[in-house]
Amino acid sequence: IKSNDIVFCNFNFVSESNEVTLHKHPENFILGDNMKLLEQMCKKRVHLNNLWAALVRRDLLSGIVYPDGNMGEDLLIMRQIVYRARSYSYIDEPLYNYLIQVKSISHSNSINCCIKRLSEFKKNIDLYDIFVENIIKEEPFKDLLIIDKLTTRFFLWPQIENAECQKIWSQTYPEIDKKIWLCRYVSLKEKFYSFSLKFHMLPLLILLRKICRK
Numbered sequence: 001i002k003s004n005d006i007v008f009c010n011f012n013f014v015s016e017s018n019e020v021t022l023h024k025h026p027e028n029f030i031l032g033d034n035m036k037l038l039e040q041m042c043k044k045r046v047h048l049n050n051l052w053a054a055l056v057r058r059d060l061l062s063g064i065v066y067p068d069g070n071m072g073e074d075l076l077i078m079r080q081i082v083y084r085a086r087s088y089s090y091i092d093e094p095l096y097n098y099l100i101q102v103k104s105i106s107h108s109n110s111i112n113c114c115i116k117r118l119s120e121f122k123k124n125i126d127l128y129d130i131f132v133e134n135i136i137k138e139e140p141f142k143d144l145l146i147i148d149k150l151t152t153r154f155f156l157w158p159q160i161e162n163a164e165c166q167k168i169w170s171q172t173y174p175e176i177d178k179k180i181w182l183c184r185y186v187s188l189k190e191k192f193y194s195f196s197l198k199f200h201m202l203p204l205l206i207l208l209r210k211i212c213r214k
Helices: 034-044 073-084 109-136 137-160 161-172 176-180 188-198 204-214
Strands: 008-013 020-023 055-056 088-098
Touching: 020 088, 034 137, 034 204, 073 088, 109 137, 137 161, 137 176, 137 188, 161 188, 161 204, 176 188, 188 204
Parallel strands: 008 088
Antiparallel strands: 008 020, 008 055
16 A cells, blocks of 8 residues: 555545434446546546545656645545556555535525535646646547536536526536436436526426426
8 A cells, every 4th residue: 555656545424413424436447557547536436536535656646737626525535646657556445534514515406506606616626627628638538528528518417407507507517418428427317407407498497307306
């Protein structure tokens, strides 16, 4: 472990009522090949993107681009680190407790918090976009950016019936609208939701959601 650049571990989600939920990394997540690991982080949106689930060799932090927003900062830093790392290991034990505070900006679903999350996350996705374009330069990672940009939009989803949120959705990365349909990394559910908003079918989507809940 001491000789590795990054050591990943499991962790616990802890609620405000002290309920503990163990999170284990996928058994088949790839160690040993930094580009394959980076691709998996982008494609599967796994918690390997979080700094608090890893120990990192200090010299890997030298020269990286630091976050501009306070959402998605782990993603921006961790992907740069994984790109530069050459050795990894994994401890199959929970070594970190992540406290979930329901009223924090990360978890509250108020309109203001949803818009704030999108705004802050977008700052860091924009920086990661530059990193992909100038440093990684490989086409698969340019395609995988569609996931990150779509994820940015989905911070608005809890309040998507709000007109202002719908407007911000359409103004956020409009260039991905045509790419979503052909991107194999985007789920059918995400494509359907995006289609509903793009073609003003939100009332139908809301009705279907209500039926499904019943």
